Amino acid sequence: MSRMLNLGWLALGVVMLAGAQEKPADFATQVPLAISGNGPWYRLDLPLSVQLQARQTDLSDLRVFNAAGEAQAYALARESAQTRDGGKLHEVKWFPLYNAADASERAPNVRVQSTTSGTLVEVQPSSQLEAGEEVLRGWLLDASAIKAPLQQLILDWTSERDGFQRFSIEASDDLQHWQPWGEGQVARLTFSDERIEQHEVALPGQSARYLRLLWDSPNSAPTLTSVQLKSSDPRNVPLPLVWSQEVAGSSSKAGEYTWQLPVGLNVERVQVEIRQSNSLAPVTLAGRRESSLPWQTLNSGLLYRLTQNAQDVVQNELQLYGQTVQQLKLTVDERGGGLGEQAPNLKYAVRATQVIFLARGDGPYSLAVGNPRVKTANLPLATLIPDFKPEKLATLGKATVQSEAVVTQTSTATTAAVAGTNWKKIGLWAVLLLSVVFLGAMAFSLLRKPPANT
Known part of the structure; x- marks a missing residue:
């Protein structure tokens, strides 16, 4: 009896092992990888074009293989807007930057007084300006007390200055050498008896x-x-956003546009094409995972493309909070003129995904996705890398996709591979079932056998 049970467990083990022995041919899409730097762990920034080839939203069907077709141990570094650290707000000091009205240089020359720790005490023009000659060119912010990467700037200003405010942002550690950090734009507008204000400006996440x-x-x-x-x-700097290619939209009635995404994605930002200058559109964005579900409001805001001083001022983005959506709908309040009869194109952004794998065996290595049947196989980072700390990610070797051209198996080959795997599983399950039936028959026979006479 014990021997029969052991045979049954052995058959079950064979079935489970066969299920784990996945091969590249079991996946619809394969891309070659190039590695550089120090191993044995390598970090790959997963291109969005490859991610969209997955058949499972949570990337359970992602695998890394070596040259012999052996699956590699791997982990995924992902984050969602719901679980991300919201950051810490700091009140900071600000100092006016004055310059002469007819000055040729845009950046004022200033005299600075600071403490030994670098905290600013006073900022004055380098030369005395008389009343009526000075112009407020900008502001100097003291962030010396913040020992962390800066993610966002939030401004408020006196109410008599409505409209758009555009400015450049520069950063420095010594007040002598300045690095450009891009441009900022805030606004305070009135539309249809409603007040619309924009106070936040994104920063590059540097100190x-x-x-x-x-x-x-x-x-x-x-x-x-x-x-x-x-x-x-x-220790937990957010992963960057990656943007999609343009997605064409459709419109079934005036002021309402819809877009279909390739798969369900945790979208964090959308960018709507605004073709015509002097367009102003209060909008509401809704989303859902599939057509059978009701629309859920995701955000609302004001989109515009306005010409000021011979330049276009554009606000064409809406922020989401990482909900999983596959369909998006934009409803426009056409009192502002709308966005035109033709549906605008749309781009969407998702948080980048990193794949970290332990290189075993010989290369070249490849990444495979596109199998709706396989189960998740990724490990926690702390399991994949002993004594893991977030800062260690930057020291790992680097893997890159050799070509953005995705290598996709033909549908016939993929179907055959899946069919072959299914027949193998069916055969092994048949062996297991027969073993169980045989064991049951043996047990029944033993129970019916009369006890031996003593």
């Missing part, structure tokens, strides 16, 4: 002791009433 804001439009800066900086934990 700096000082920030300098210099106004482009209008030429003089407004009087600030509040300045805040949001920082993130340096």
